[in-house]
Amino acid sequence: MSDHATTPSEPGGDASPSPAIILVEPQLGENIGMVARAMANFGLTNLRLVNPRDGWPNEKAIATASRADHVIRATQVFDKLEHAIGDLSFLYATTARPRDGFKPVHGPVEAGRELRGRERLGQQTGILFGREKFGLSNEEVALADVIVTFPVDPAFSSLNIAQAVLLMSYEWMKAGLERETDTNFRGPEMQPASKEHLHSFIGHLERALDERGYFRPPEKKAKMLDNLRAVFTRPAFAEAEIKVLRGVVSSLDYFSPKQPRGAGYPERKAQADRNALPDDPDA
Structure with missing residues (x-):
């Protein structure tokens, strides 16, 4: 498969160095669509696929993206992981199990803050997600700078790929707020009674x-x-x-x-x- 990219478009475009979401050999188009939807919820648009099993474009991905068409249209496809991350200066690899090696391990809150800090410095960053069945290989994790993992129940630690992307996208968005407890709207301002x-x-x-x-x-x-x-x-x-x-x-x-x-x-x-x-x- 040859490298392929489309031009980002509204809403949001790709003007900011927000983290790229990189899916390695995703299998189901439906999962890709749900990932695009999760990204759009929190303002991310840079989706990259490495060897999607069913090819690209994918009608099932479009159908499940739920109007996150701007993310789907801007999706880039690569035949090698090294090509997908070549322009990045910092990369997280998501995993649910311990790995051999000497890489630091962060939780999602710490990862979100790290990504925001690097964004403010103008650095291009990314988050790597593995296959639905068995995640990332040790060789793929080795390409990342830091591991990020979620505080899930060890007895049931498997996350759907779209769930994992949603969690990381949420933490990235939250870390960019003036206060991490902010929301898009609040209740009415009430004047205390005298x-x-x-x-x-x-x-x-x-x-x-x-x-x-x-x-x-x-x-x-x-x-x-x-x-x-x-x-x-x-x-x-x-x-x-x-x-x-x-x-x-x-x-x-x-x-x-x-x-x-x-x-x-x-x-x-x-x-x-x-x-x-x-x-x-x-x-």
């Missing part, structure tokens, strides 16, 4: 409960109020949450056991008043 809002709400609640005979027997009211204050002051409510609770308590003001439920709401009361007007005898 003590004035909080105490006003508790007073409102006290009056509503008083009118409905909640504080029984009367001599226990002070203790019951203390318990209510403890409940509503501990969580540090946001102002918007206090408004929701005020709305709930306000709804109690429009309810009387002697009326149908909700009959006291302003719009229903106005309608009831209109219905109660006597008919015009001259009509």
Whole structure:
């Protein structure tokens, strides 16, 4: 098989020296497609294949890539591993089992940070993944600078190739965030409620409960109020949450056991008043 490359295209292109994902002799097109999808999830586009068993391009890979078409189109194919890594200055080899030799071994978190640090220096890096059945040979691992392995259960350490790529892609993306705990979106910024809002709400609640005979027997009211204050002051409510609770308590003001439920709401009361007007005898 001759070396083959296509031009990277949107989204993202290949402008940054982000790590190349190199699959050695992948067997199933479906796995290649799922690898492309995992890469696209975390902004990687540089996929390289060494002697894919079923050739390239592969319709099954395209079908399972789930719109990661830009990764599929940019995929490069090589007949030798040495050619696939020739332009790289630093290479990780993934493996699930101990290897002979003197290579350092990193976990995925450390590897992600290392790759980001080298990216900032403008270095071309790569991560090597082996065959679905038996991974990388010792000779292939020897071509890498460092081994990366995952903290999996030793009794069941086998990972699907797309899972392994997903884990490394995630760690690479996370290491590039301003804070590693960041996400693409957050919940709304909530303005903490002032003590004035909080105490006003508790007073409102006290009056509503008083009118409905909640504080029984009367001599226990002070203790019951203390318990209510403890409940509503501990969580540090946001102002918007206090408004929701005020709305709930306000709804109690429009309810009387002697009326149908909700009959006291302003719009229903106005309608009831209109219905109660006597008919015009001259009509």
